[in-house]
Amino acid sequence: MVTRACGPRGGRSAGRWLPLAAALLASAAPLGAQAPQPSGIVASSGVVRSLRVIGNERLEPETVLSYTDLAAGQPYDREELDRALKDLFASELFADVRIRDDGDGNLVIEVRENPVINRVIIEGAKRVKEDKIREEIRVAPRQIFTRSKARADVARILELYRRSGRFAAQVEPKIVQLEQNRVDLVFEISEGPKSKIRQINIIGNQRFDDGKLRSEMASRQARPLRIFTSRDTYDPDRLAFDQQKLRQFYLTQGYADFRVVSAIAELTPDRRDFIVTYVVEEGERYRFGEVGLVSQIRDIDAEAFKSLLPMKEGDWYNAKLIEDTIDSITETVGLLGYAFADVRPQFRRDRDDLRMNVTFVINEVPRVYVESVTINGNTITADDVIRREFRLAEGDAFNSLKVKRSRDRIQSLGFFQEKLEVQQKPGSAPDKIALQLDVEERPTGSIQVSAGYSSLEGLILNFAVEQRNFRGRAQNLRFGVNWSQFSRGIDLGFTEPYLFGRNLALGADVFRRDFSSFRFGNDGRRIDTYNQLTTGFQVRTGFPITEYWSASLRYGLTFDNVTVDETLFFTDGQCDPIKAGRFICDALGKYSTSLLGYSIAFDSLDNRLRPTRGQRLVVSQDLAGLGGTVNYLRSRVNYDRYRRLFGTGLVLNLGGEAGHIMSLDSEDIRLTDRFFLGEPRFRGFEIRGVGPRVIRKPLLADGTPSPDPDTWADDSVGGRLYYLARAEVIVPLGATGDELGLRPSVYVDVGSLWRSNPGKLIFCPNIPAEGDLPTIPAGCPTERGTPGFQEFYAGDTAKPRISVGAGVNWNSPFGPFRIDIAKAIKKAEGDRDQLFQFNVGTQF
Secondary structure (H helix, E strand, C coil): CCCCCCCCCCCCCHHHCEEHHHHHHCCCCCCCCCCCCCCCEECCCEECCEEEEECCCCCCHHHHHHCCCCCCCCEECHHHHHHHHHHHHHCCCEEEEEEEECCCCEEEEEEEECCEEEEEEEECCCCCCHHHHHHHCCCCCCCECCHHHHHHHHHHHHHHHHHCCCCCCEEEEEEEEECCCEEEEEEEEECCCCCEEEEEEEECCCCCCHHHHHHHCCCCCCCCCCCCCCCCECCHHHHHHHHHHHHHHHHHCCCCCCEEEEEEEEECCCCCEEEEEEEEECCCCCEEEEEEEEECCCCCCHHHHHHHCCCCCCCECCHHHHHHHHHHHHHHHHHCCCCCCEEEEEEEEECCCCEEEEEEEEECCCCCEEEEEEEECCCCCCHHHHHCCCCCCCCCECCHHHHHHHHHHHHHCCCECCCCCEEEEECCCCCEEEEEEECCECCCEEEEEEEEEECCCEEEEEEEEEEEEECCCCEEEEEEEEEECCEEEEEEEEEECCHHHCCCEEEEEEEEEEEEEEEECCCCCEEEEEEEEEEEEEEEEEEECCCCEEEEEEEEEEEEEEEECHHHHEECCEECHHHHCHHHHHHCEEEEEEEEEEEEEEECCCCCCCCCCEEEEEEEEEEEEEEECCCEEEEEEEEEEEEECCCCCCEEEEEEEEEEEEECCCCCCCHHHCECECCCCCCCECCCCECCEEEEEEECCCCCECCCHHHCEEEECCECEEEEEEEEEECCCHHHHHHHCEEEEEEEEEEEEECCCCCCCCEECCCCCCCCCCCCCCCCCCCCCCCCEEEEEECCCCCCEEEEEEEEEEEECCEEEEEEEEEEEECCCCCCECCEEEEECCCC
16 A cells, blocks of 8 residues: 655645545545455465464454464465455455465465544535534544445435435545554535425326415425525425325325326436426326214214214215314214224225215224323422323223323423323223323523513513422412513512312412503603502412313402602692593592402313413403492403314414493592503504593694694593404414424404593683683683693594504513514594504513
């Protein structure tokens, strides 16, 4: 072997690089070529008298001899020596081996050992991370270098690049010769561009055009505008998946004989793109013929189960409907205790009439009982916290609905990974089943220190500490402080979900909140009106009534102090209705509210944090008047329903809420106890932008109110009745979107707020600078040249307001983020709409 000496890797010139094959074979043969091997034998036959090994550096002579069958005293011939030579080469420890006879059977085995790898270096890897490449290669430092290992690693690297869509990638292995028979192995990578799908051709389709069939595939043709997708990158696995997608589509359209004859991907001559061609055979379109159901289980009446068959004779054949029917029957049979229900469709194809006759057969299986319930992976959460959410226990008859309900309840705890599943495994006997739950715990504690900006409240500072699984007992402990331009508060809360080991929740909250209301002035600026300081506590308890129904009771005591800036709104030591408005003056003072309330709830959501199916209904009432100075009855109802759309990841949410508050004495409902509606609950409108309001319009010189809305000042006065409904479609972004916490949606909001008493509306005339004075109502300004104003009452109507929009929730590292673009397409007089809304660093 002839090589040129190379110095250390640092500072070497290009002339010092040696192609790997040349370094090993002393020729220009490429790595993949078969190198000729010399016979290496200079001997004929005889008896071995002695064996000597020369040329070895690291290996002991005994180690070298161990790879041969030669031994002293043993006869040998050329065939025996040839076999020994092949065994030594097969060990891949030697670059060259020769065997010669020095006379009278004294054999000499001359070897040249393969070098030892000093370092493995990867150059040129940019699109595929170097760590990922190192996971694929098998050669490593301090290993014996062999050409076959390097060639195998080249193939692995190329396969890795092919899986990432880079079929034009090239890998050239090179070595740098070092002293002491060591080498640096370098993989020089030329990545090349991603191989795109230039064209998708479909041959043989007559019922559906190419565009329709391409839309059913996961792959897409490369086009200039498709810069944010990887679906136009060639992927052999996706090619096989697309064949299944085509078959599924045709089978749902009635083409039971459809098949993909061939699927060929051809690399273009420039090795940059692929042209994919599918040859299909559609066949005839079938309708459903006779549809029946047969049960081999005595306890199951086939006639009673026929209502589960959605297809009718004469409908177009649909294979997806067959699968859904099997799932429906299996789940229903599982409710009766048959865990491993065997439901199989039997097909009888009538090719003459193009009818597909189907009979669903429920094969006999034993009734199954739960043998064990095993929970794995919970290192923080106590075992009994999870077990108490199971609707099945050891010894119970199996019920598939209860298994699903158990999974939903455990998922709703929010302590574990998404898409949690309860595995069903055979037990120790045919009539026994083992339930196994493997959980992966997620962090349940959070410390949030955030600063942000809200279109509602301006600058926001927030500090919150919460542990939703305190001590691993599912207890909730939280403490929070928030500050913004218009609100600030502090609260502390604790909830024990299972008091004394019973299914009874008990919690308590203490809080202090300071809220500043505002109005928009004539110049569009926000002007503080009244300030409400609230201090109080609440004790609450909850308990289940049935599996889906629950009830809760609560008692709270709060103390409110409502004030205004006396320098702005007081005259002669009293609140001036001319300056503040009668509705604000009526709300001033100190109040105490002793409130007793209850809630009745129905909840069948699969996940309370991120639901995709199920519904939730909450009816609640609060009675204020058991002591204190405030008396009212407040009633509310909230409803949400979730379901997946068209078998996709889209989630439809239909929801609504309504409320009513009535006074229990002669006093009107205070301004601070009324309902208000707007951002963020009613998107497309400003905060408190919907419902009754008092609008103060300045008078022009001729005494008429100004028609320019920019000169008006208004105050929302709330209402005693409201409703709000929404239809929202949540759009999934796949695993990447889930990991980033992104949830975009489109929606329609409909609602209204009405029935309020604004108090006496005020009219103050213009006071001329000179001349006769008009009649001036009591309390109005009397100074010469003072402009007047007139108040109007608007927005007190039950007619619906409607908005449409799109938004996205982002659970960002610095706090929850919500952005909405919503357009109010129907509003009432006085409503204040808002197109763009966002919140950062606060809950919404």
